[in-house]
Structure formats: C-alpha cells, structure tokens
Amino acid sequence: MAKHLARDLEALQRQLLGMASRVEESVYHATKALETRDVRLAREVIAGDVAVDALENEILEDCLKILALNQPVAVDLRKTAAALSIATNLERIGDLAVEIAERVVALVGTPGLEAPGAIRGLADVVASMVRQAIDAFVSLDIRQAERVIRLDDEADRLHAEVIDELVGKMKRDPEVVEAGVSMFSAARHLERIGDHATNIAEDVVYLIEGEIVRHRPKSSPRGG
Template identity: 50%
Template sequence: MSRHLERDLQNLERALLTQASVVEGMIRTATRALCERQADLVWEVLQQEQLVNAREVTIEEECLKILALNQPVAIDLRRTAAVLKINGDLERIADLAVNLGERARSLAEQPDFYVSENLEKMANMAVEMVREALDAFVEFDANAAADVCRRDNEVDQLNLQLIEEVHEVMRTRSDLVEAALHFFSATRHIERIADHATNIAEDVIYLVDGEIARHRHEDLRQDSSAG
C-alpha cells in the first residue's frame, strides 16, 4: 500500500470519528431536552444536524475518491467500505436525535405526563453502544464489536418495559393519550439508534474478519440470553 493511500485512509477515519463525537452529543442533548422538559435545547440539536449532513457528504465523497483513484484491495478496500457504511449509519442516528428533539418539544407542553427514568437509561445504553462500536472500529476489535451486538437485546427488553408503561398510562389516563404517543415514539427512536449501533458493530466485524455479519447478531443475542 502506498503512503499516499494510507494517509488518505487515516484522514478519512479521523473525519469519521469527529462525526461520531458530534452525533453522540446530539443524542445526549436531545435526551436531556426530553427528560428534563428543556425544549430550548432542541435548537442545539438542529444546528448540529446541518453540520453532520455536510460532513456526511464530504466523507462519502472522499470514500468514492479513494475507490476511484486508488482501487484498494483486501483490508484497504474493507476499511474504505466500512467507513462508507458507518458514515451512513451515523447520519441516520443524527436524524433520530432530531426526531427525539421534536418529541421533547411536544412533551414539554404536557407537564402532567411523567417521563419514566427508564427512558434516560435506555438512551444511555444506546449511546454507549454507539461509542463502543466506534471504539471497536478504532481498536480493530471484532470481539468488542460482537459484544455491542449482544447488548442490543438489553435495549429491546427495556423498550418492551417502556411500552408496557405507556400502555398503562393510556388505559388509565385518557387525557394523556397524546403525550403517551409522543413518548412511545421517543422510545422507538432510541431503539432504532441502538439498531444502528449494531449495524456499525457488524461493519467492524466485516472490517476485521472479512465476513459480512449482517443478521448474525440474532445468533449472538440468543447465545447471550441462553447464558
């Protein structure tokens, strides 16, 4: 591999990690806005989204440039492909953070609705999955990536608990049905963030092992449950 290609790949990976840091901050800000009823924080999330969208395009363009000009093979090809795919997942996570912010605005107008502390717990778990998946990418660690895939089951279980709480509110408080629906939507957005973290982890497994791991996390989740 030429030094020029290695330099381009390193720059590309640094740009991806910078993007990931911004996206993580967006999730945390949106979650805080939701749990603490601080709708004014949503503006911060919207501003960051513009930055993420612009950087997503730049990273994709750089990936395509590397593919066209350097025609990488083997591990270098997998590195480029992994960055391209992870870049897309990060952009979609940012979109979900914006959606969370919108739910925060709606729930801020419903002070009688109790926002379960499990929502923040679930959001923290999803953020940790994103960070750990990116750490696995940096460390070139397929085992750590597989651990992220297993954690998706924990988020799903917590999501089911939150859905039960929402159903109970809707059964007992007809005046809070609209707020409950916004809350349900928020839990769904967080669950999808965890799914994208799993996608990133699967891309890391592909990067390290050269094996496409899509959907294999179902087996990992079952193994974790059996243990």
C-alpha cells in the same frame, strides 16, 4: 501510492470519530431535552443536524476519492467500504436524535407526563453502543464489536419496559395520551439508534473477517 492511501485512511478515521462524537452528543442532548421538556435544548439538537449532514457528505466524497485515486484492495478496500456504511448509519442516528427533539417540541402545551424511568437507561445503552462500535472500528477489535451486537438485546428489553410503563400511564389517565404517544415515538427512535449501532458493529466484523454477519443469529458471535 501505499503511503498516500495510509494517510487518507487515517484522515477518514479521524473524520468518522468527529462525526460519531457529534452524533453521540446529539443523542444525549435530545434525551435530556425529552426528560426535562427543555425546548431550547431540543431546538439546538435540530439545528445541529446540518453539521452532521455536512460531515456525512465530506466522508462520502473522501471515500469515493480513495476508491478512485488509490484503488484499494483487500483490507483497505473493506475499510473504505465500512467507512461509507458507518457514515450512513451515523447520519441516520443523527436524524433519529432530531426526531426525538421534535417530539419534545410537540410536547409543548400537552399535560405533563414524567418520562419513564427506563428511558435514561435506554439512552445510556444506545449511546454506549454507538461509542463502542466506533471504538471497535478504530482498534479493529472484533470482540468489542460483537459485544455491541449482543447489547442490542438489552436495548430491546429497556425499550419494552418503557413502552409498558407508558401504556400503563395512558390507561390510568387518558389526558396524557397525546404526550404518551410522543414519548412512545421517542422511545422507538432510541431503540432504532441501537439498531444502527449494531449495523456499525457488524460492519466492523465484515472489515476484520471479510464476512457479512448482518441478519446472523445473535447467539453465533464468539463469547467475550
């Protein structure tokens, strides 16, 4: 039984890594499409969401099989529960990438509006948060998970910078308001991706320590 459980958990970890890689790519391409108004790339992101949804379903089914057939306890039970939550958060990140891509399609025919300079920085930070959160899960690295949690403050700062720049542009030129609203929405979706990466990191803390840290003040994780 223990050997089968170890094998199933290793397979589950590989599935999560594959799903995370696909989702991270979707976020990158959606943001690139936003910066360049590349509708073709945006539509590829939208079409790719079917595969992300299928991966989530596979992971959820495998988690349920592990629970039913292996009846894990202690850390193995927490790992299975964490995998369920991580898969859900990854699927939502994929949905947000699609929302960004849909904003690109909506921008077709609107007056040109250059993407705010901070939006690439915001996209890079949240993509890094997703990647580091998954790495923390794989390596059971609580310090890395807590770094991800702290990075959410940087994502929030960059999001505010993007919004301030967009508001200024819309005030100066009312013709770009429609495009600005789409950009505003896309920036919000990026910020929410950071929130979901934070959720994943908090799941890792729960997995390692058995402590639920969601909604805990960000100053409380240990340094490092």
